[in-house]
Amino acid sequence: MSASTGRPLPSKVTRTRLYEQVAEQITAWAAEAGLRVGDRLPPERELAVQLGVSRATLSQALVALEVVGVVAVRHGDGTVLVRPTTASISQAIREHADRLPDIHETRDALETKLAALAAQRRTDEDLAAIEAALDAMAADIEAGGRGVEGDEQFHAAVTAASHSALLARLMLEIGPLVRESRLESLAQPERPRASLAGHRRIAEAIAAGDPVAAARAMHDHIDMVSDVALIRDDA
Template sequence: MSSRSFTGLKPLTRPRLYEQVAEQITGWIGENGLKPGDRLPPERELATRLGVSRATVSQALVALEVIGVVAVRHGDGAVLTETRSSTKIIDAIRAHATRMPEIIEARDALESKLAALAAQRRSDDDMARIDAALDEMARDIEDGGRGVEGDELFHAAITAAAHSSLLSRMMAEISDLILETRIESLSQPGRPRDSLKAHRKIADAIRAKDPRAAAEAMHDHVEMVSDVALLRD
């Protein structure tokens, strides 16, 4: 028997179905010469052509949106924002999937503490900004959107209300990574309304100046938004 080391050999990774769909869509974009600003076919049409479920196409489009290849706009569908090779796209999608659990851990640690501090330190103006973000998210969801901008404004308002310059800088450092998880989560069926409900619970605890309840509500919220199809796969 050979005594050679097998350290350099790694198990082969089987492509997930949504990765294959993303690769097919990317190939179709290149073959048809689409440019940034061009609209992709509707999800239903892509699902029919590719012979997969609409849910799988939706997951593939979310993956492409997370890495910045498409933008999904309410009423417009998926719009191409940049072009890349299929290999680079799949590498970026897998890198996102790999780092997502660590991003969620960081969010839980930082944002739970920020919520507690906001409950202790918030001013009336801070509370008004938190409520305004909730209103913005609710309006977008009522109009059929996902509430991404309102969600971002809400968490930014809590960070500001905590009045911690160091924690604020730490949040800024991972803001792009958090945006990945935000898009991923708010694209799950029914998630925007569930997220809005969780936001209101956090806001109520901050309004009541209850640090423990605020931290617990934020922890529960981050746990909820971390339940995404990508990680369940």
């Protein structure tokens, strides 16, 4: 309360970061240019020059737009519009940031248990599916991609190997939120290779039939991938 008027003081001013401003500019330009779903944005180098920003700032903006579901950044195909929007991108980014701690806690609770159960219940077919996911992620990373699809495939294979229908249903429920955090995590420098290494440790524990080691490896992996820089206040 203000001592002089008795009225509530104004709320804290939210600082809009440069990449958020760039993300807003990109969506405004896409609307003005009449871009439709499936249309590609100009190449990153060209966009950066047009907007007068560094490639690093532009990349942050594109990741933010991908996280909130406006674009898809496809290796070898550029950046594609998947959902035009007139809503505040900055607000969407901050709502995403607010969800991250809950996503981390929920993933840790569910996926550490899933990994432990997978170590106890996996079949030869389950192990083959896990290895196929690792191979797919590794191949995409080697080709210059981020390994997003292979990452999703790996976690789905571990979930399937748990043979727990209810836990699998819960994972399906939080799937869109997990994808938000996955996209952001795998956009961090060197994160795809670190994530792949974490996956391999989980897979080794599951193959060895060691539920304690599998749960620990999954917990460590989720802790690592939940450390994202894009939405920090000092980013």
